[in-house]
Amino acid sequence: MMKLILASSSPRRRELLSQIGVSFDVMSADIDETPLASEPASEYVVRMAREKVMACTSSLEGLQTVTILGADTSVIVDGDILGKPDNYESAKEMLLKLSGREHQVMTSICVVTCSLGRTPESADLMTRLVTTDVKFRPLSEGQIQSYWNSGEPQDKAGAYGIQGFGAVFVDSIKGSYSAVVGLPLAETAELLSTAGVAIWQQY
């Protein structure tokens, strides 16, 4: 079966991928995550997942054939792309924007197989974009302050984690829960199967 590398330093993505019975190695892909001027959110999220994968292919050594998986998650509200907050002020601004209303979480995944160290071309990349609607309850400033103090918002897009304390802010969700956490598992399984990577059914 094909060997897999997860191009990510996110502990959530590691956990989600393990959940569907995939064996993999991890490589972190450091890229510039600044959106281009007036880049639509859907294009930005797809580009980020592709760039994470491509950054990983360029640092691969050896002649082994491997498949690489990368992903990107952003929170979108009023057309604004919310990434990870830099500080309390930016987290507060994000959470006030999300308070009492619906927003979108966009997660894209990208999968490519590198044959014998050959650099893949863009036509070789398989991508999927998954959009999920999440509705928040109204948040008070006190809640936002104590949420920040919990340490949870710091490394998460939109300054919240649905899988953690942030669950108490969520009124409803329409779409893929795993995509909100960082990796849409149905779409991931589909692309990995196409690439010949074993998931739980193949054991």
Ligand SMILES: Cc1cn([C@H]2C[C@H](O)[C@@H](COP(=O)(O)OP(=O)(O)OP(=O)(O)O)O2)c(=O)[nH]c1=O
């Ligand atoms: C909305 C939301 C995001 N997140 C996380 C998932 C991602 O790890 C993070 C979004 O940042 P990303 O830039 O997508 O990922 P990352 O920098 O953590 O990891 P890498 O680029 O190395 O793969 O936010 C949650 O854990 N829960 C949530 O509910």
